[in-house]
Amino acid sequence: MSLYHDEDWKTQLKSTITNVEELRQQIFLTEEELGVLPELIKKFPLSITPYYLSLINPKDLSDPLRRMVVPSIDELCESGELDPSDELSITKTVGLEHKYSPTALFLCTDQCFGYCRYCFRRRLRYKKDSSNEVARDFKAQVEYIREHAEIDNVLLSGGDPLMLPNEILDGLLGDLLSIEHVKMVRIGTKAPVFLPQRFTTDPEIISILKKYSSPESRLYIVTHFNHPREITGESSDAIRLLNDAGVFVMNQSVMLRDVNDEPDTLAELFNRLAYIGVRPYYVFQCRPVKNSTHFQLELAESYRILKEARRKMSGLAKTARLIMSHSSGKIEILALRNGKMHFKYHQAKDPIDHGRFFSLDYQKGAKWLDDLLPKSA
Ligand code: SF4
Secondary structure (H helix, E strand, O other), X not given: OOHHHHOOHHHHHHOOEOOHHHHHHHOOOOHHHHHHHHHHHHHOOOOEOHHHHOOOOOOOOOOXXXXXXXXXXXXXXXXXXXXXXXXXXXXXXXXXXXXXXXXXXXXXXOOOOOOOOOOOOOHHHHOOOOOOOOOOOOHHHHHHHHHOOOOOEEEEEOOOHHHOOHHHHHHHHHHHHOOOOOOEEEEEOOHHHHOOHHHHOOHHHHHHHHHOOOOOOXXXXXXXXXXXXXXXXXXXXXXXXXXHOOOEEEEEEEEOOXXXXXXXXXXXXXXXXXXXXXXXXXXXXXXXXXXXXXXOOOHHHHHHHHHHHHOOOOHHHOOOEEEEEEOOEEEEEEEEEOOEEEEEEEEEOOHHHOOOEEEEEOOOOOOOHHHOOOOOO
């Protein structure tokens, strides 16, 4: 076991790999990578915790964990969109998105434990200053939620909310859950994946989360495991501490080319998540994000892979749905039959679409809903 595994999370965070020279000392980089990485990380930062780096095979250029965090020459491709889910159009005040009536999405930081090369919010890091998209003092955002009685749940995201200092997160959770109509808060975080020591070496954060996990105010942690090798003794310990504190833990994965695009890999991931107390929730079709479209699979491939994986999963692991987080809503990919792909809106920007089933002629090569829609003249 690496010495990193026992280290306090703040000490580890200080040792995070953020430049090419540090990375070159730890893993093999090709001449081509050494040539382009300095430019690529000026645009979207490199950040790998010592713990996560210790899970990567330093000699294997095609290691799936390496692929998620080490910049690739493919990022030079400029296809894709900066804001593929059109989040700016549903932003009500800085850092507060309100797309579906009962749910507020709160971008409370632009900092992460590590930066995922496929991140759909890359744009937050493309600007020197993200203060027009990320909440800073939280007052206006809490006020908006207080004034909208239809909001019964808040999703804290960013960035990674667990990057906030404990006292700030405590205050924010307290403010949100003291609003009478807010019944639950979800925290989207990759801490169990990139730095499980955030929980295993900090009893205070566990006490804070426990304080807000009661029948009156329900707290969910939504994790983001993409590969079974990310499930380690440390991440399992972190999940156990969260479960013991009464926090529900769910997982969202993204289907990524050359990372988890094999039925056996996905089946192992979801089975093992269920074993350690995490409920698989969504598998997202990778969005057409600018500079990371090389991670996308064809819709038919994603559908086939999850369908085959489900045959190898236990009932408790089969709970994940294949979803496209489209600008018009959360759309489940239900089936591909006789040349048609069938969909259902789980959430819709326009309430009239909520729960609507629809079918479209399938076109080979389609990777996103827009590839199947008639082109406007
Ligand atoms: S942790 Fe989440 S927000 Fe941060 S880079 Fe990864 S996907 Fe993006």
